[in-house]
Amino acid sequence: MCETFIANHQFNAIKKHAENVLNAVRTASDRKVIESVKSSAEAEVAAMFPLATGERLKLLGEIVNVQTAEDYAKFTRALEPYLTEFPRVTKEQIVKLFPKNKKLKLPDLAAIDYRYITYLSWLDVASNKLFIVYPLDGKLIGVEGRYTPMNKKNYCFICRKYDELALFSAVSKKRPPNSSPDYYKAVGNYLCASGHDCNANMTDTTALESFIRSVLA
Structure with a gap:
């Protein structure tokens, strides 16, 4: 059995670098340009796994051999057994993350195929609430907020993909000392209307983690 080491967002990033190599091979007439793209892709991918050695580096290094669509498919399929799953969560664990929601759907x-998600999300259509679960600093965190479809395209703050968006507005979980009972601070941003698409496009977790920390602060 393979020892997993590639997170979903890293897998997405590797695929994008492989696409760059394939596009260079298809469109560039200058051999030096092609070799430069290959070298850059190999270096960028290796930098994502600073502790990787031996077989892992060899596996990742196959990116330079992507010449055709078939090569691309073969390369990405070879990585799939090494994908690290999102932490398996039970319904009981999720309920504990959202204690104020007595009728949590x-x-x-x-x-769910846990290999291909960086964060778990679902929409409660009845309440127009979006729920997100993410392992921050080794601990599962639950964030909920108002979900408002925008019916327009722009760039998602999480995955940076140009797509249909929704406004996600969450209330900060902490309040200043001696604040009034009515005090609240909303933290909002625009994200993909589809959590599935967002997970498929994520190549970095920085923006998501920053947002969650701002909600917790």
């Missing part, structure tokens, strides 16, 4: 956990 849960996603179908059995239908």
Whole structure:
């Protein structure tokens, strides 16, 4: 059995670098340009895994051999056994993350392929609430907020993809000392209307983690 070491967002990033190599091979007439793109892709991918040695580096280094669509498919398929799953969560764990929601509607956990998600999210259509679960600093964190479809395209703050967006507005979980009972601070941003698409496009977790920390602060 393979020892996993590639997170979903890293897998997405590797695929983008492989696409760059394939596009260079297809469109560039200058051999030096092609070799430069290959070298850059290999270095960028290796930098994502500073502790990787031996077989792992060899596996990742195959990116320079992507010449055709078939090569691309073969390369990415070879990485799939090494994908690290999102932490398996139970319904009981999720309920504990959102204690104020007495009638919390849960996603179908059995239908999720945990290899391909960086964060777990689902929408409660009845309340227009979006729920997000993410392992921050080794601990599962739950964030909930108002979900408002924008019916327009722009760039998602999480994955940076140009797509249909929704405004996600969460209330900060902490309040200043001696603040009034009515005090609240909303933290909002625009994200993909589809959590599935967002997870498929994420190449970095920085923006998501920064948002979650701002909600917790």
